[in-house]
Amino acid sequence: MNDALVVICLLLVAASATAAVAVRDPERQALVLAVLGLSLAVLFTVFQAPDVALSQLAVGSVLTPLLVLLSVRKVRRGAGPKTRRGTGPDRGGRDRTRPDAGPQPPGGRGGRDGATG
Amino acid sequence: MNGWLVAAAVLLAGGLGAAVWGVATGPLGRRVVTQNMTTSLVCVAVLLLAQGYRRPAYVDIGLELSLLGPIGTLVYARLLADDLRPDPPRAPRLTAVAAAGTAAVVIALAVASGPGRAAVKLLLVGALLITGNVVASRALAGGIPEEARHE
Amino acid sequence: MSVLPYLAAGWMFLAGCYGLATSRHLVHAVGCLAVCQSSTYVLLLAVGYRTGGTAPVFSDVRPGSRPLVDPVVQALTLTDVVVGATVTALLLALVVQVAKRHGTVDPDELSELRG
Amino acid sequence: MSRRLRMLLLALGGAGFAALFAAACLELPHFGAARHPYGERAVHAALARHTANVVSAVNFDQRAFDTLGEESILFAAVLGTVVLLRQTRGERQVRPEPVAVARPVRRYSLVMVPVALLTGLYVVAHGQLSPGGGFQGGVVVATALHLLYIGVDYQALERIRPVGGYEVGDAAGEAAYLVLGAAGLLGGSAFLANTLLPYGTFNTIPSGGTVPLLNAAIGMEVACAVVVLLARFLDQAVEIVDGSGE
Numbered sequence: 001m002n003d004a005l006v007v008i009c010l011l012l013v014a015a016s017a018t019a020a021v022a023v024r025d026p027e028r029q030a031l032v033l034a035v036l037g038l039s040l041a042v043l044f045t046v047f048q049a050p051d052v053a054l055s056q057l058a059v060g061s062v063l064t065p066l067l068v069l070l071s072v073r074k075v076r077r078g079a080g081p082k083t084r085r086g087t088g089p090d091r092g093g094r095d096r097t098r099p100d101a102g103p104q105p106p107g108g109r110g111g112r113d114g115a116t117g
Numbered sequence: 118m119n120g121w122l123v124a125a126a127v128l129l130a131g132g133l134g135a136a137v138w139g140v141a142t143g144p145l146g147r148r149v150v151t152q153n154m155t156t157s158l159v160c161v162a163v164l165l166l167a168q169g170y171r172r173p174a175y176v177d178i179g180l181e182l183s184l185l186g187p188i189g190t191l192v193y194a195r196l197l198a199d200d201l202r203p204d205p206p207r208a209p210r211l212t213a214v215a216a217a218g219t220a221a222v223v224i225a226l227a228v229a230s231g232p233g234r235a236a237v238k239l240l241l242v243g244a245l246l247i248t249g250n251v252v253a254s255r256a257l258a259g260g261i262p263e264e265a266r267h268e
Numbered sequence: 269m270s271v272l273p274y275l276a277a278g279w280m281f282l283a284g285c286y287g288l289a290t291s292r293h294l295v296h297a298v299g300c301l302a303v304c305q306s307s308t309y310v311l312l313l314a315v316g317y318r319t320g321g322t323a324p325v326f327s328d329v330r331p332g333s334r335p336l337v338d339p340v341v342q343a344l345t346l347t348d349v350v351v352g353a354t355v356t357a358l359l360l361a362l363v364v365q366v367a368k369r370h371g372t373v374d375p376d377e378l379s380e381l382r383g
Numbered sequence: 384m385s386r387r388l389r390m391l392l393l394a395l396g397g398a399g400f401a402a403l404f405a406a407a408c409l410e411l412p413h414f415g416a417a418r419h420p421y422g423e424r425a426v427h428a429a430l431a432r433h434t435a436n437v438v439s440a441v442n443f444d445q446r447a448f449d450t451l452g453e454e455s456i457l458f459a460a461v462l463g464t465v466v467l468l469r470q471t472r473g474e475r476q477v478r479p480e481p482v483a484v485a486r487p488v489r490r491y492s493l494v495m496v497p498v499a500l501l502t503g504l505y506v507v508a509h510g511q512l513s514p515g516g517g518f519q520g521g522v523v524v525a526t527a528l529h530l531l532y533i534g535v536d537y538q539a540l541e542r543i544r545p546v547g548g549y550e551v552g553d554a555a556g557e558a559a560y561l562v563l564g565a566a567g568l569l570g571g572s573a574f575l576a577n578t579l580l581p582y583g584t585f586n587t588i589p590s591g592g593t594v595p596l597l598n599a600a601i602g603m604e605v606a607c608a609v610v611v612l613l614a615r616f617l618d619q620a621v622e623i624v625d626g627s628g629e
Contacts, residue, residue, distance in 0.1 A: 006272075007269070015134075043310065047316075053163075053178050249491070271413075
């Protein structure tokens with residue numbers, strides 16, 4: 001029975017890790033990271049490591065999401081009010097006028113934008 | 118081989134699998150609700166595992182999760198309040214199901230472990246978890262208004 | 269079954285690296301690094317696991333009554349979790365600083381700024 | 384570096400890593416194998432010193448010096464964050480307006496602060512017996528305090544959080560760990576050696592020699608460190624704005 005539990009938890013952890021990478025908006029990624037933390041905690045319980053499960057929960061359920069969300073909030077505010085919502089995460093600082101940057105080569109970017117899982 | 122572990126495995130395979138899908142796709146509101154429900158689900162699964170492995174010490178994991186999980190959801194409710202406000206996620210039915218399921222499992226576990234400190238601890242974890250889950254759902258459904266900003 | 273946990277850890281590490289290399293937002297990159305870091309927890313604990321074993325914590329079981337998993341790797345993983353959390357915090361502080369200085373958190377734009 | 388070159392490098396590195404890692408996995412001891420020579424010795428050593436939680440015994444007795452290194456990393460990271468996130472010239476501080484959190488959420492938060500604090504202290508105090516320890520408990524304590532920001536108001540948090548005090552607490556926790564280590568040296572054995580105190584009765588709180596004390600020192604350091612860390616981030620996100628006007 002324990003083998004089945006190990007396999008289930010491993011697959012869940014691998015799936016949520018992949019999702020955490022594929023979700024590109026940091027706020028939404030924070031939510032996936034929280035679920036990854038919870039599945040890791042279950043995996044550690046199944047691996048008979050309650051101490052590690054406790055510290056993973058302590059870090060993953062509140063501390064990391066709080067730090068990530070506070071950073072995102074600060075970064076967005078620093079990048080100007082126009083990027084507050086709408087255009088997606090990938091254009092963090094685009095609204096800043098940067099006279100020294102020169103013209104952008106067309107088609108060099110884009111395509112990947114908004115590639116949420 | 119015992120029933121508690123089988124129950125935990127079924128709960129994890131079905132529930133947590135759906136949770137990973139729910140939190141990685143769809144509108145923000147649904148993701149946040151999923152995150153909230155995952156706390157209850159994982160906590161119940163850990164309690165089942167503790168009983169299945171005959172290790173009451175593992176209940177401490179459930180205790181910590183029943184406290185920190187809802188606080189984590191409140192973090193999202195607080196810091197994503199602007200994004201959630203146009204369409205506050207309400208999931209009364211899901212919350213009720215989660216609360217009822219938690220209560221049923223916790224009572225079954227408390228009965229199985231017999232009267233004593235362990236049963237009291239289990240009931241405490243269950244009470245904390247249900248309260249936290251309900252309050253966090255309330256917070257997501259517009260319990261925390263947008264913060265006034267100095268622009 | 270005998271190597272599945274190791275392979276899962278390797279997969280997580282590779283997925284995290286892919287995310288790091290293709291990230292368009294530094295906060296997202298820090299999250300991907302956290303994924304890489306969690307692969308090490310899985311690997312370490314998998315090495316210490318023992319079929320049918322239980323945790324080497326004797327508050328509720330008699331010593332010697334059941335086989336035990338390896339406590340040394342668990343202690344190592346504990347250290348790993350702590351260090352992972354501090355690394356995340358420090359990197360996020362750096363990201364905030366970068367955003368203040370350069371007004372952007374897109375790695376590509378940052379390298380454009382430099383060159 | 385162009386995007387294509389970067390992806391090519393990544394693919395090469397990833398393929399190389401995958402091949403080598405898969406080869407290494409096949410040579411590792413099989414998952415779930417019964418032979419754990421270090422683990423068995425660690426369990427014997429922990430039981431000889433009456434420490435019920437072997438993981439704590441490894442962390443605070445057998446590998447206590449490594450834990451000192453780990454806590455120094457935490458200490459240094461907090462220091463780095465404080466330096467990085469200080470208020471710079473051209474930035475000003477604003478008072479955040481109070482928010483009206485819904486009544487049940489507010490009540491829940493106020494009730495949960497002492498409950499979570501108590502749980503955190505319980506986890507720290509029983510670190511040498513049941514799962515848990517200074518780190519886990521310390522984070523719970525720090526989280527409990529921040530429930531005031533999350534569920535009540537930023538001002539409520541500020542009232543119970545003189546950051547200076549927590550900075551002192553952080554340093555005091557680290558110092559207590561060092562002093563306990565040095566006490567072993569003065570007591571005639573090695574640095575951080577667990578030979579000073581009686582080992583006590585197995586499975587009671589004052590068992591395990593210096594393990595509970597080191598545990599408490601770490602608990603204090605972690606709790607204070609997390610509070611200081613979050614205080615810096617909260618300052619940046621809530622209070623400090625760009626002075627040049629947005």
